[in-house]
Amino acid sequence: MNKKVLVTGGTGYIGSHICLKLFELGFDVYIIDSFINSSHLNIANLKLINTQKKKNFNNKIHIIQGDIRDKSFLEKLFIGIAKKNKRFYSVIHMAGLKSVTESTFNPLSYWDVNVNGTINLLDVMSKFDCKTIIFSSSATIYGKSKKKFLSEDLPIKPCNTYGETKATIEKILSNLFFSDLGKWRICNLRYFNPAGADPSGLIGEKFCLNPNNLFPYLNLVAGGKKKFLKIYGNDWPTRDGTAIRDYVHINDLAFGHILAMNYLSSNKSQILNLNLGTGNGNTVLEVLKTFQKVNNCEIKYVFKERRIGDVTSLVADNSNLKKLFNWSPCISLSDMCRHSWNWFIKNKSTL
Ligand code: NAD
Ligand code: UFG
Numbered sequence: 001m002n003k004k005v006l007v008t009g010g011t012g013y014i015g016s017h018i019c020l021k022l023f024e025l026g027f028d029v030y031i032i033d034s035f036i037n038s039s040h041l042n043i044a045n046l047k048l049i050n051t052q053k054k055k056n057f058n059n060k061i062h063i064i065q066g067d068i069r070d071k072s073f074l075e076k077l078f079i080g081i082a083k084k085n086k087r088f089y090s091v092i093h094m095a096g097l098k099s100v101t102e103s104t105f106n107p108l109s110y111w112d113v114n115v116n117g118t119i120n121l122l123d124v125m126s127k128f129d130c131k132t133i134i135f136s137s138s139a140t141i142y143g144k145s146k147k148k149f150l151s152e153d154l155p156i157k158p159c160n161t162y163g164e165t166k167a168t169i170e171k172i173l174s175n176l177f178f179s180d181l182g183k184w185r186i187c188n189l190r191y192f193n194p195a196g197a198d199p200s201g202l203i204g205e206k207f208c209l210n211p212n213n214l215f216p217y218l219n220l221v222a223g224g225k226k227k228f229l230k231i232y233g234n235d236w237p238t239r240d241g242t243a244i245r246d247y248v249h250i251n252d253l254a255f256g257h258i259l260a261m262n263y264l265s266s267n268k269s270q271i272l273n274l275n276l277g278t279g280n281g282n283t284v285l286e287v288l289k290t291f292q293k294v295n296n297c298e299i300k301y302v303f304k305e306r307r308i309g310d311v312t313s314l315v316a317d318n319s320n321l322k323k324l325f326n327w328s329p330c331i332s333l334s335d336m337c338r339h340s341w342n343w344f345i346k347n348k349s350t351l
Contacts, residue, residue, distance in 0.1 A: 004028045004081065005261070006088045006130075008068055008121065009095030011038040013205035014136065014194055016046060017254040018092060019061070020203065023050055025258065028060045030088070032077070032095065034067045038206055041350065045202035052200075068095045068117035071124060078128040090132040090261045091125060093118065096165075099212050100140065100309045103162035114165035115172075122176060131269075132185040133173070134260050139192045139246070139277065139314045141167045149317035152190070152273045160309035170273065177271040184271065185264040192246035192277030192316050194253050196336035197343035204343035207350060214245075214287060215336075219344035222297040229299055231284050233306035236313075242284035244313035246277035249331035249339070259325035277316025278329040291337040 005022055009015045010031030016038075022029045023046070031043075043063055066073040081087060096114045097103070103110040118135075125131065142150050143157035158164045170188050177184045195215045197204035209225070211217050220226040234241040256276045264270075282290075292299050321327050331339075 002028055003089040004030060004086055006030045006032065006077075006091045008032045008091070008093045009136075010092075011035065011040075011042050011063070012094060013038075014191075014250065014253065015092075015094045016042040016203040017198060017250045018094075018257050020046055020049060020198060021251075021254050021258050023060060024053075026060075027089075028062075030062045030064065030077070030081075032064050032066055032068065032074075034095070035065060037097075039350075042203050049198070049200055049202055068121050069113065071120045074120060074124040075127075078124055078130070082128060087128065088130045088132075089265065090134065091121070091130065092134045092257055092261070093121060094136045096136070098162065100160045100162045101212050101307065103165070104160055104308055107161040110161050110165050114162075115168050118169045119172065122172070126176075126180075131180075131183050132261075132264050134187045134189060134257055134264070135169060135173060137170055137188040137190045137273075138163065138166045139190050139275065139316065141170070141190065142314065144311050148313070149279065149315055150275065151317040152275055152320060159311065174271060182269045185267075185269055186271040187260045187264055188271075188273045189256060189260060189276045190273065191253060192248055192275065192314060194250050195247040196249045196251070196331065196339040198251060199339050199342065201339075201342040201346040204340075204347065207344075207347070214284065215340050218288065218291050218299060218337075219340060221299045221301075222291065222295060222341065223344055223348055225348075227300065229288065229301040230304040231288075231301050232304055232310060234303040236306070238283055238312060240283050240285045243310060244281040244283050244315060246279065246281050246315040247287065247333055247336055248276065248278050248329060249336050252278075252329045252331050256321065256325070256327050259327055263325055272324070274321045274324070275316040275318050276321060277318055279316050279318045281313060281315035282333060287333065287337070290333050291341070294334045294337050295341045297341075
């Protein structure tokens with residue numbers, strides 16, 4: 001197989017796991033990344049995994065450092081591919097900024113990178129007649145819903161800037177689809193909470209000492225780098241007062257992209273909005289206790305005020321994804337905790 005897939009943000013947390021799957025399936029993978037939130041280590045380790053598996057796909061990894069806001073940079077890449085009389089089979093678009101909290105303090109960067117960057121990419125894709133895209137959207141676009149399971153037809157009402165940029169990109173993709181009927185194949189994958197790492201422990205989420213997300217913070221406390229976890233709110237209307245999220249293993253999530261890509265390419269032009277989550281919700285305390293149990297460690301915690309932009313519960317109604325792609329999650333919360341810790345202990349020296 002010599003199909004070329006363009007992955008923006010492909011050296012990041014989710015991107016590196018998707019790229020691993022793409023290599024395993026024999027795709028020719030072009031990664032665009034500015035490395036603003038990733039490191040070359042993920043790429044070196046992707047190559048190492050291929051070598052360990054005795055797979056010789058390393059000549060199929062093309063890393064192109066650059067920013068999606070730079071249109072001439074994007075055009076050069078597409079011109080290079082066109083000169084070979086080829087085109088991208090699909091684009092998986094993940095490059096962007098992703099912190100809910102940071103987005104409330106730094107909105108202009110979020111609009112610039114996420115929205116302007118995506119407009120550039122879509123413009124160049126359109127010019128080069130490359131009209132298949134899978135976009136990393138987010139469950140955060142549903143905002144404060146009272147529903148137990150969130151289905152794709154719920155109103156889109158994000159309650160933070162990050163979510164607004166994701167909702168805007170979905171709107172732009174919809175406008176584009178209807179402006180050029182019969183041409184675009186688009187899948188907005190609305191991720192719930194990706195967690196864990198590849199069991200090899202060789203690729204994962206870049207460490208930082210003040211992460212926003214729960215799993216990186218659990219690792220820091222368990223690893224003695226932080227004294228305790230701050231749990232944001234114990235007065236949420238849930239079974240133990242802490243907020244509920246739908247944690248999905250990063251490799252299950254990555255596989256969803258492969259299915260989406262294959263589905264789009266073998267079906268007529270369409271635009272899909274699909275939740276990518278397990279359909280099971282866990283509270284912060286349940287995650288913490290599972291993490292302690294499976295990794296045999298202690299995690300001290302304190303309760304703090306609710307965090308700005310947070311909601312009580314985000315759990316996927318994933319029936320559409322299951323029906324269309326025959327996708328189902330295979331990896332448990334316990335394994336998410338094991339694999340996350342395995343990544344941490346193998347790589348904590350890079351902190
Ligand atoms: P990540 O930060 O690890 O990966 C994003 C990648 O994009 C990084 O490698 C970063 O260097 C790159 N990037 C950022 N700005 C860029 C730019 N202007 N040009 C080129 N590259 C740029 O994040 P992730 O967790 O892998 O998330 C990937 C995508 O999924 C993001 O769009 C994010 O919003 C979305 N998402 C993530 C989560 C989550 O919990 N991780 C949930 C829902 C949606
Ligand atoms: N939490 C804590 N303490 C922490 C970190 C998190 O109590 O130190 C709690 C949060 O309040 C929340 C839960 O753990 O209730 C999960 O928080 P995360 O920050 O890990 O994840 P979010 O649900 O806030 O957001 C994540 C991604 C978003 C994405 C969203 C989709 O960061 O990009 O999932 O559901 F949009």
